[in-house]
Amino acid sequence: MRIGDLAARSGVSVRALRYYEEQGLLEAHRSSSGQRHYPESAADRVHLIQMLYAAGLSSRTIAELLPCVESKVSTPATRARLAAERDRIDAQIAELTRTRDRLDTVIRVSESPDSDCTRLAYQDVPAEAGRSTTP
Amino acid sequence: MRIGDLAARSGVSVRALRYYEEQGLLEAHRSSSGQRHYPESAADRVHLIQMLYAAGLSSRTIAELLPCVESKVSTPATRARLAAERDRIDAQIAELTRTRDRLDTVIRVSESPDSDCTRLAYQDVPAEAGRSTTP
DNA sequence: CTAAGACCTGACGTTGACGTCAGAGGCAAG
DNA sequence: CTTGCCTCTGACGTCAACGTCAGGTCTTAG
Missing domain, CATH: 1.10.1660.10 (Multidrug-efflux Transporter Regulator; Chain: A; Domain 2)
Structure with a gap:
């Protein structure tokens, strides 16, 4: 090969x-x-x-x-390194999960059609949103 | 401030x-x-x-x-971007989890004292480890 | 045999999120 | 006033994981 x-x-x-x-x-x-x-x-x-x-x-x-x-x-030293990296990755997963949940919240709030936020958003948008219903 | x-x-x-x-x-x-x-x-x-x-x-x-x-x-466009980033993060979490599990397996296998792997490891080490048990 | 690719080494370029340094100005304390 | 620390802009440096290019060699299909 x-x-x-x-x-x-x-x-x-x-x-x-x-x-x-x-x-x-x-x-x-x-x-x-x-x-x-x-x-x-x-x-x-x-x-x-x-x-x-x-x-x-x-x-x-x-x-x-x-x-x-x-x-x-592994040797004791490399095992310690392995564990340290695993813990780092665990922490990374935890933080990524928090970040994803935060994005999820934003998405769900702005997606729900009966949310005042969303309607406010559309009112804030100049033109485009209104045009989607009338080609 | x-x-x-x-x-x-x-x-x-x-x-x-x-x-x-x-x-x-x-x-x-x-x-x-x-x-x-x-x-x-x-x-x-x-x-x-x-x-x-x-x-x-x-x-x-x-x-x-x-x-x-x-x-x-948000607007429809930014909502799509948000969802795309959330999905990317989800995928990233999934891969990190796989990686962590792989490291975990290595750690657990090499940690267990009655594992042949561990003993083999010590025998494989040229000098340092051997000196502690046999000259 | 020969032409087209695949491969080699060596070296410089790229990108993003800053670090670092230079030289000049601002601000509260003594 | 001046000393010492904070801040400003502007510009160059860094680092890692490659991308890219140049100039040459190898291999293989026809």
Whole structure:
């Protein structure tokens, strides 16, 4: 599997894969001409990397914890790091939930047709809203 | 309330507050000498801005939606944007939850003392761990 | 064999939310 | 008055995760 194939399968760019290697997150066998070759399992690893990036971990942190997550083997130090990151993600989820609930409230209040707020809103809008009924 | 006070109360830097103003997220009355003055309510607004930044919204999007969130008044267009952002946040929460559960599994597996994985881990460690039990 | 792609390294560019610094002016205390 | 802290504008610096480009090599279909 060459780098282009892996990129296609995992949905990230070729550049990103080279970057992951540079950061020590992903290794590749090299052919005699220097081209990278990956096993099938690399796609899973890339997905895992993406998950951790999406959770706000840095390359350095991912490099530290990735072996543990893949092998489920850890030392006391990495276990502490894992727990710390999990707690951070928990807090992040909690805050995101609060934010979503706040947006939800706004949406529900302004959606309800018998809310004074909504009617006020439409009165505030110059023209567009009224025109929707008459083409 | 001057900018330093607001920074202290809301926990963000003075630079950040000026940046928010530059981005149209936060307005201030100006004294005759040009210094910014804020009402008490500004602290809440800053907290709200931080919430939305933390949820991954850009300055531009926040500028668009902040009035709706504060006044609970919206137009059809902004309501659609609000719903879209809420859905994005929902998806983000879902993925973060999956990531956290994955980390949790790793932590629990490697924490359990009668797990072979843990013991294997210690055997795999070259020197440090081994020295504690056998020379 | 050859032309078209895929791949290589190396290096500079991008973006957003600020940090930081310079130089100048404002404001209450002693 | 002046000392010391706060504030102002303007401009450059930062950092991470890539995007993009240049110039060259490799591979493979025809």
